[in-house]
Amino acid sequence: AAKAAGRNQFRYFDTAMNQKVLERIQLEQDLRQALQRSEFEVYYQPKLCASTNDFCGAEALIRWNHPVHGLVSPAKFIPLAEENGIIIPLGEWIIRSVCEQIGRWRRGLVPTRKIAINLSALQLESDTFVASVDAILKETGTPTSLIEFELTESMVLRSPDRSVNTLTQFQAMGITLALDDFGTGYSSLSYLKRLPVNTLKIDRSFVEGLPHAKDDAQIVQMIIALAKSIRLEVVAEGIETEEQMAFLKRLGCDLLQGYLIAKPMPAAAYESLLQARTAGGCDCAVKCSLYP
Ligand code: C2E
Ligand code: MG
Ligand code: MG
Ligand code: MG
Numbered sequence: 001a002a003k004a005a006g007r008n009q010f011r012y013f014d015t016a017m018n019q020k021v022l023e024r025i026q027l028e029q030d031l032r033q034a035l036q037r038s039e040f041e042v043y044y045q046p047k048l049c050a051s052t053n054d055f056c057g058a059e060a061l062i063r064w065n066h067p068v069h070g071l072v073s074p075a076k077f078i079p080l081a082e083e084n085g086i087i088i089p090l091g092e093w094i095i096r097s098v099c100e101q102i103g104r105w106r107r108g109l110v111p112t113r114k115i116a117i118n119l120s121a122l123q124l125e126s127d128t129f130v131a132s133v134d135a136i137l138k139e140t141g142t143p144t145s146l147i148e149f150e151l152t153e154s155m156v157l158r159s160p161d162r163s164v165n166t167l168t169q170f171q172a173m174g175i176t177l178a179l180d181d182f183g184t185g186y187s188s189l190s191y192l193k194r195l196p197v198n199t200l201k202i203d204r205s206f207v208e209g210l211p212h213a214k215d216d217a218q219i220v221q222m223i224i225a226l227a228k229s230i231r232l233e234v235v236a237e238g239i240e241t242e243e244q245m246a247f248l249k250r251l252g253c254d255l256l257q258g259y260l261i262a263k264p265m266p267a268a269a270y271e272s273l274l275q276a277r278t279a280g281g282c283d284c285a286v287k288c289s290l291y292p
Contacts, residue, residue: 039065042097043264048256050249057114060098061264087120099140101267110271116148121155130169144174153185167196200227204238211247224251
């Protein structure tokens with residue numbers, strides 16, 4: 001009887017596993033068609049300049065509106081898109097969409113400011129990536145000063161020399177670079193010194209425990225001090241409480257981002273937010289240009 005039960009259990013597990021595999025395959029198939037079916041949308045999450053209390057840009061975050069499952073989290077489909085290579089055309093689509101949006105905002109005299117785009121390791125490793133970014137920016141007439149790329153230490157460490165070379169080219173073009181999820185990677189400080197980046201983005205996991213968790217508070221304090229000492233701009237992500245915000249401001253964190261300030265939102269909502277806060281310019285370290 002025990003044996004039979006065991007076998008049943010195995011069979012049950014087997015079907016459950018098959019179910020998961022099937023779901024994954026289905027999701028992957030859907031992902032392949034999602035671009036043509038226009039199921040993706042770029043959301044924008046504002047960044048606040050600590051010194052002026054004004055918005056000084058936003059991060060572009062991709063959303064997939066699945067016809068059956070509704071909104072699918074990028075944490076779920078980006079890894080899938082990386083495995084099957086779809087991230088390359090998808091990544092290009094994201095950059096183009098952001099640039100086209102910036103163009104519409106500029107023509108409408110909306111002070112959009114800098115938009116940060118998350119990159120994937122595969123893009124960074126592609127031979128044609130720099131040329132493709134350059135082509136998109138030229139075609140859409142996007143000033144390079146309005147684009148920032150966010151990348152992680154682990155992405156860079158996959159092929160360090162190559163990445164440094166690519167990043168140097170972007171900086172030479174006038175695109176700024178931010179190290180995302182900073183503090184969760186493995187880079188040594190000597191490595192950081194060699195890396196062409198403009199900004200450190202403190203990972204949400206360290207912000208979460210502020211100001212009470214002693215370790216988090218000390219790590220955050222250290223990252224901000226480090227950034228200042230090597231003249232990098234520093235951003236905190238994932239701010240959810242007034243206490244966290246006050247703590248980060250007191251330590252001199254340059255830019256602030258999180259649900260407390262604003263959640264990621266569709267382009268139209270971001271535009272309304274900017275329109276509503278037309279007041280004084282922003283002179284934070286990003287040099288986020290108001291225009292025309
Ligand atoms: P990330 O780049 O570190 O983005 C921050 C994530 O934290 C976003 O999740 C954002 O919505 C969320 N977040 C922001 N503020 C708060 C907060 O106060 N509390 C909490 N709990 N969460 C907050 P999202 O949009 O689900 O994206 C997850 C990750 O997926 C991103 O992490 C990024 O690694 C990746 N991703 C998103 N969009 C893109 C994209 O266009 N391209 C690529 N390659 N990756 C993307
Ligand atoms: Mg990011
Ligand atoms: Mg991040
Ligand atoms: Mg993160």
